[in-house]
Amino acid sequence: MSGWEYFQNNLFTLATMAVSFIIAGGIIAGAHRLLLGRKKNLEQARLFPRQLILLVVVLFCTIGVILVLPVSESARNQLIGLLGILLSGMIAFSSSSAMANLIAGFLLRITRPFRIGDFIRVQEHFGRVSEMGLFDTEIQSETRELIAVPNAVLVRNPVATTHSAGALISATLSLGYDLDHSRIETLLSKAAEQSGLKDPFVHIIELGNFAISYRVSGILEEVKGMITAKSRLHTAILDTLHGENIEIMSPSYMNQRRLADDQKAVPPSITIETPTAAPAAEEIIFDKAEEAERQETEKQTLQKRREDLELEAKEAVGDEKKKLKEQIQTISQNLDNLNKPDTEEP
The missing domain is CATH 1.10.287 (Helix Hairpins)
Structure with a gap:
């Protein structure tokens, strides 16, 4: 053929x-x-x-x-x-680790131990969740670094999540046995209140060989300001104790220069001009996590609003139904815009 x-x-x-x-x-x-x-x-x-x-x-x-x-x-x-x-x-x-991370990603979406914008601590990593992927979860650290933590690590290790209703801010310091503990507890509680913390309390956590270790704590209702709140607490402690002429050091303190018996190692009070208001440190450090949380909250709000309008539209008639459908279409368009990436090919 x-x-x-x-x-x-x-x-x-x-x-x-x-x-x-x-x-x-x-x-x-x-x-x-x-x-x-x-x-x-x-x-x-x-x-x-x-x-x-x-x-x-x-x-x-x-x-x-x-x-x-x-x-x-x-x-x-x-x-x-x-x-x-x-x-x-x-x-x-x-890779077996890739499959493990994938399965862990689905598990995290079911259990939801945290959400975007939450502060979490796992192993030596601490920061705010800025993205939740199927293979890893991205957190933004206190140094503004973006850390990709494999999902398998989050499943296999304890994850500490800061409660959204309020965070406990604490500071620890050691003072000598020559200071009455009741006076110190009162001053530390006062410092915590001045720093903006709610319901402050003080614990004596250790009786050392040379000093007593105190821990002062209080509730911060706005958890986004954890870093700034801790700094304010430290500042308030310094101002309060130094204002009472109390040295923040243990009796084992030694200096090369000779001090008079009545001389205290307390810096003199000075008055400085208040600087121009600057953005909160958290706004700079956790910028990506802040934006991710804002978008996630906005998406949830729009989705809830769309569901409510869809229920109303089922019972509405005439012009009212048409108006509701237009609102639903607008909300759907806003959701599409939020889901779009920052850049697309023309």
Whole structure:
């Protein structure tokens, strides 16, 4: 049989194969453009599901092309089996830690031990949650660094989350046995109140060989200002104790210069001009976490508002229903804008 005769006899089969390849390629290209083509800088939590959907589309298109190939049934089954072996090998040889982090990411979304904007401490890391991905959680530290903590670490280790209703701010210092503890407790409580803390209390945490260790604590209702609140507490303690002519040191203090018996190591009081109001330290340190929390709160508010309007729209009629639908459309557009990345391809 000549080549031309073979071509004529198998024209329908070749045309079917060509159409199948074109359709499969078009579906994959369209899915890629729809899911990823214009979605740059998406956060990991929204990017991974899109990639997973695209992978499923490619898999089904590949199986579809195999099914229309002009081969025997046994050869077709062998090709599908080979495809299954390749997928199994990819999963088997993939990193076990990646799978552990992925499963931990889903677990964190179910248990929700913290949310975006919360202060958390895990192992030696402390900061505010700025992003929650499927493989890792990003926290912004006190030094403004962005730390990616694997989700498996968050599941396997205790995570301390600052309560949103208020944080406990504490300071510890050592003072000599020559000072009456009741006086010190009163002054420390006064300093905590002056720093803006609520319901202050003082504990004696250690009776050392040379000094008594005190811990003063109070409730900070606005947890976003933890760092500034701790600094204000330290400042208030210095001002209060020095104002009472009390040295903040243990009796083992030694200096190379000789001090008179009646001389105290307390700096003289000075008056300085109050500087121009500056942004709170937390606004600078936790800028990304602050913005992420703001957007998350705004999304939840809009979603709740849209659900309420949808319920009202079901019972409304006429112009009222049309008006509600316009409001729902506006809210949906605002949600889409919040979910968009900062930059997209034109």
